[in-house]
Amino acid sequence: MVRSEGTAQHKALPFELASASGEGGSLASSPASVGRRLTGGTRTTFSWDDKFVGAQVLIAKLVLEGKVSPAGAFGQYKSQAEDFICSCIQKANSNVKKTPGGLLWFLPWNNVQYVATATFVTTVYSNYLIATKNTSLGCAAGLVKSHDLLASVQSQVDYILGVNPKNMSYMVGFGSNFPKQVHHRGASIMSIKKDPAPVTCKGGFVDWFNRNAPNPNVLDGAMVSPDENDGYNDIRSNYQYAEPTTVTNAPLVGVFAQFATFK
Template structure:
């Protein structure tokens, strides 16, 4: 396995640039032009760091002073060279485009054309009416994005995905040009907002028009084989309403409305009425242990026994949108006991914190102090963990299913702390999380398909398996020390946590993809472009 590891995509000229050297005895290193072999920089390493998560002893080489655009490698005598990487101000443009276009290629209920989809094109899929579980009632829930390696569509996953993408647009709208090669390209609406709207239109169909509650998901009863989406023809089933789906639906729509107000006021009105009705429905929704798959359905459950953080986000986001004291009081009641954190589908408190702190209506100074103090403490914990890790990330030895999502989300939390504390150490740590996902990790792999010298070739993603070629621009889940699938057990038993990853399509716990893993990575890229 390679001894010298960097971000395989590359760096902007003024980025902090650090190479990892594992289990080496050398003390000096150089940076060479990968085309000519000419040495352009030489320095000494720092360390060592005993890295428990990867069972390695690591030293680090900082080459931030190399700023001239070009293609380079890091070299150490007796240990070879790193994979090549690029230094350029626009180094992340190609990967951003593929990460974004994944959403178009994941569209459900519409033809993905040969012109725009290439080998992943398909006719309209999942166009039949769906049956509400336990009834004979059928409804139209066409549209949206296929959630992951399968073809289900899930509200809680959709909500956090939309939120991350909207925040990416808010932080750096200039990078989301009007031509990402989707059907709506070159219209008056930026492509990112057009793509997100495709998901929002589907989410609106998932609301019960009578009660205002929101159905948890729509899938078939079981997962299909490794077929293209139009080949999954089993009955579509709409799962029951859940608190988490209803609350995140409220929050997501409330967040989205200001982004579309310039382009389509009628759409915004529809979203506002739907969000308001869903909020009212929450008064009558009480599900003790959260959503559980009904009998006979074995697709993704997205179970969450704690729904307080979803209500917290919904209240904060509705208050930010409307200034209505009803939502303010609801939020204050929820923050009295604890400050919630998290940018994942299961823990969404950080979205609520951001909404409240950025509201233009009166906010409670004591609540603000409580939230910011807690956010700073959370960020400091992540920073300390990052500084003690050889690869600069904040997971310690805890690599869960979807650990790459945790890496990306923790990077966003570190940026939150950077904006609160104005301390560049947090921003450097956030960038290290991005570098990890793009190649500076114990597996020495760019975890994004189709980008980097080494990247996943066999993701758990049905179109990729069906076409025998990985769709480019998908962030895979990454190491999972729980070994939650048979392939992982067979290949990874006894491996250190950060190396519990296998590039095999049967390893759904380490090598699947999802819409809500791409989204925080897009957000991180937006911050560093």
């Protein structure tokens, strides 16, 4: 698999924009220009710093809809999108690693952000297959149906929300056992409504950051990540795993919305 490189992603972005705006026809009319651009290869992650998978999936949608030819660069985009998804659902020749408890493992710094994006594009692709009446996705290990894609996504969501070796929800505020010391300044310092005394930068660090106690403010919905062995050290200084980010929450909103439609 090709290692993700943030600097190259921008070559793919025009196709994301054209697809998102419904301008598939403009792409179909200029396949040569697509061929001159990098398709990205099969990526190892889909992240804030590498958008190739997003572009590949959007181009794949146009191919599935019959709006562009499956030949040439368009076909490469689709193939590479599917290779990434197949590796995430453990059906490729080279699969994404998993923790012993079953969580996809990409990178050590806030790994859940990559799980979030992987489950998002897998969910989206499942919907594309259904919408275009394509019955399955062809992976190296065999054909995969849309409901199989969602089953894989469900396993990752279940892990994040508590079905894991620590029986811990990695979404703050969800369930009875969740991280209490997330690395977040606003959550870890007392609200002025309870203590109006000013907090200096030094005071925030000395008096609050190093305080071994639950955050005074519960950051509902924030998500953090276990390590590659399913461990989690619930202490504020564990910023590599305990720091919540919007890039984790954003893609999972779409995933949760998908499952909400099933209820």
